[in-house]
Amino acid sequence: MSDSKLMRGTMVLTAATFASKIFGLIYIFPFTAIVGQTGIALYSYGYLPYTVLLSLATLGVPIAVSKFVSRYNSLGDYRTGHRLFKSGLLFMSITGLIAFLALFFAAPHIVPWIIENPTEQGNTFDDIVFTIRMVSVALLVVPVMSIIRGYFQGFQSMGPTAVSQVIEQIVRIVFILAITFSIVNIMEGSTGLAVGFATFGAFVGALGGLAVLLTYWFKRKKYIHEQIEKSTMDHQLSLKSMYKELIAYALPLSFVGLAIPLYQLIDLFTFNNTLIGSHLTQDESEVAFAVFSNTAHKIILIPMALATALSITLIPTITKSFTTNDTDLLQKQITQTYQVILFLTVPAAVGMSVLAYPAFGALYGLSDYEVGGYILQYYAPITLFFSLFAVTAAILQGINKQKIAVIALLAGLVLKIATNSVFLSMFGPLGGVLATYVGYTASIVITVWAIGKHADFSYKLIAKRAILIMVFTAVMAVGVMIANVGMQHLLPITTQIRAFPSLVVGVIVGAAIYLYLSYRSNLAGQVLGARFKFLNKKKQQQRGEG
Template identity: 85%
Template sequence: MKVGMGVADSKLMRGTMVLTAATFASKILGLIYIFPFTAIVGQTGIALYSYGYLPYTVLLSLATLGVPLAVSKFVSKYNALGDYRTGHRLFQSGLLFMSISGLIAFLVLFFAAPYIVPWIIENPTENGNSFEDIVFTIRMVSVALVVVPIMSIIRGYFQGFQSMGPTAVSQVIEQIVRIVFILVITFCIVNVMEGSLGVAVGFATFGAFVGAIGGLSVLLIYWFKRKKYIHEQVEQSTVDHQLPLKKMYKELIAYALPLSFVGLAIPLYQLIDLFTFNRALIGSFMNQAESEVAFAVFSNTAHKIILIPMALATALSITLVPTITKSFTTNDTALLQKQITQTYQVILFLTIPAAVGMSVLAYPAFGALYGVKDLEVGGYILRYYAPITLFFSLFAVTGAILQGMNKQKYAVIALAVGLVIKVLTNAWLLGVLGPLGGILATYLGYTASILITVWAIGKFAEFHYWLIAKRTLLISMFTLVMAAGVMIVNVGMQNLFPITSQLRAFPPLFVGVIVGAVIYLYLGYRSNLAGQVLGNRFRFLNKKRQRQQG
């Protein structure tokens, strides 16, 4: 029996690693394509793309409601009890339910498009994106809502069997198909056919549907290959709980709601900006074209750069969450506290210097990745927005820790409080400070959310923050030394290589990153802070262990 359990655990661990790697690869692909896409459509095109994509993302999350993870948890639970039939009944009814919810979401977004536009821009003029272009873009992306919810339930069902391969492969294929379609179609429309920007961006958002068809095709291939085996297991069920559908969905929603709501954090913040940014700035600070460029930078192009260190930090720390669940369940307080300490340390050690480094190198970073056409506004916004990567990372990880401790309702409360603060302050701060007002409102909302999640972890894990406070102080001191070094190098390099073209932005960025990394890692290594934080993962950093071996 123990051998069987060991094999199952090993399979689950291997599957989880494959899925984590695929999710990470998918996210990196989603970050990289924006650079050539921006080169084709410009910041005005990126603003138009965001007008369609942000309402779609939120509606998609509401239509799927964290379904893959919730279905996976539900199916896994009943399969373990020998009841394969209950999970299969959920899958069959779920396919119908998700098809209907996806269709409803598509119809809502498609027909609401003309009514959404005035919330984004009150009176679109000729010097920016037109009313017709925004409606077209929203309607083109809405079609994907018919397919994606169906994919989510098939992925969740496979994961319930501890089979992560179908989800992993379909995620990567979906992303590759979407990106290739976006880049090819926009290049052809803009550069070959000399078509309008509105048509090009509209078809780019249609890439979400084309990518979804690619992902669904992969899942259907897996399904037809495994259908016979799954049906055999269903027929051989040793137990049948005969749960009524109402009870099944009640249990499913209890799993899904907290997962989906916390995962919606960044899209919900961006949705608030979508409906306030242009309305607050056009007329008082800028004309429509200028406001749309600033919005594109804030919501998409600078935002993509900020997500890079967040992806790295959360990927390293989130692997600790399943072990946190185990420690909390078995009441192993000492191990739980050690794991939480390690999670915090990894996030702070990696993200604080990354956030400050991005802020210092904002202009060369933006110029190297997006060109110099909108460098002034791009570098300006990125300089002040870069530190938000620390806030995004901390909220994602503290929310995950609370989920591991079965206290996810506090993460939901924290997010709700943050969103209320963002709603109440966003338009006012935009009106007072211009684009920086939206950034400040995001900082205020996330600060409130993090204070609540940090407090909840302290209370329910009986976690004390003295060591974390000391480590944060040390990391901050090393980061300041690093920032001073990078600033000096950046000024010197820009005197030698003024950023007059995209190519000339690379030397200051490259040298700045190298100098910053060398200074910070040297200080971390000499103080053995790097060894204490990352020594378990990278043994060469652990000076204490080296001395013991020597």
């Protein structure tokens, strides 16, 4: 298969993943309007254990299977990959069933870890058990989907994964919004019932994704079997050897990808039990947890998704440069990756922090406006930390040092566990935010050091660019503060609609100031000029002089 076709397939898959994430962000706004922040907290109680258990059940299977199948296909051995696929379907079905049973029957025992003594003030014991059990059903289907997606990707066919991801997300979201609206607004049922059925949307969406994959399979089954029959080699690997190789691919990838869910799982088991009684009532604590773990968190992921999408495209080229020992090109590529992340994420993080109150009010309404704006204001800069860890871990993967990324994550998690309850006791809801900063800082220090050592990378230029970016961001922040204060003086935020003008004007002013300073200094051209040539001021001047 040609490189251009592979690149096109990778771009399609990246676009589908990004679209799926955007859908996953947008639905949370109407969903919150239906069930409220307490309902969002309940949704998180079910989804966070499910996400971690799903990752453990699948162990990064799609990428690992695709690497395995691709490797043996390229050697003319289509049989080995197909044998892995067939045994993998059975294995994933068994692990999915075990994961489902574990989560379903553990639900009553998980509740005290989340809230020791739930009362009628917030979500009840039965509500939480019901929600966890409803989402657990998806574990029967999703692991099977993962191995089918990985097998198709091993043939360099990204379409089935891309289409199934998007369809899965659309079906899930439509089901969630339709069922919750019907239960709450038409049937006048409880929020607990509505949220429980909302988490069941993971299973319904998975059925939609699986239907797409099966359609592709039956269309391509004949072609795949023809390829198997034409195999020029058969390595005749034992299942033990195949799975050993598969796990070697999968474990580092899956563990690093679990970074954010693992941090959130620590918060899930410490947040309410630390704050209820000492600082807040159950209802107040659950609202704060919903903001911290879900609603504010969704806003924070927007710039992270944009920044990592642009920079992560460099990772395959970094792998190639490292493999071919092209040191100069490797230095340039790592420099460019860092620059893109800092250039996009630093101003976004600061801008979100300054505009926290109008942003939260515009997107989620004013019912929990004060606590939402307060937490978002301090939590927004974490988007820079999320982005830096994701990208530095990917660079380490590119230079074949993924074990260091795993060590870095473990170090961060240990610090998060050690400090979370202490900081929550000292600082209230912001304690969880601070503990996340501490953990991610430790992880990033390790990954940044490792890149410097193992890629022989110099940080002098990055340090200079970072200082310039921070200066421009500081100027931008002052401008946004003035615009925000002025807008709220002219148009006080008394309704959700009235929060939009302050947000929009603040974003426009911030973007104008930062882009103007970046363009005039040619920082934008140096960082993004290869992608957006109109930003390269020096080249334009040279053409003008010519």
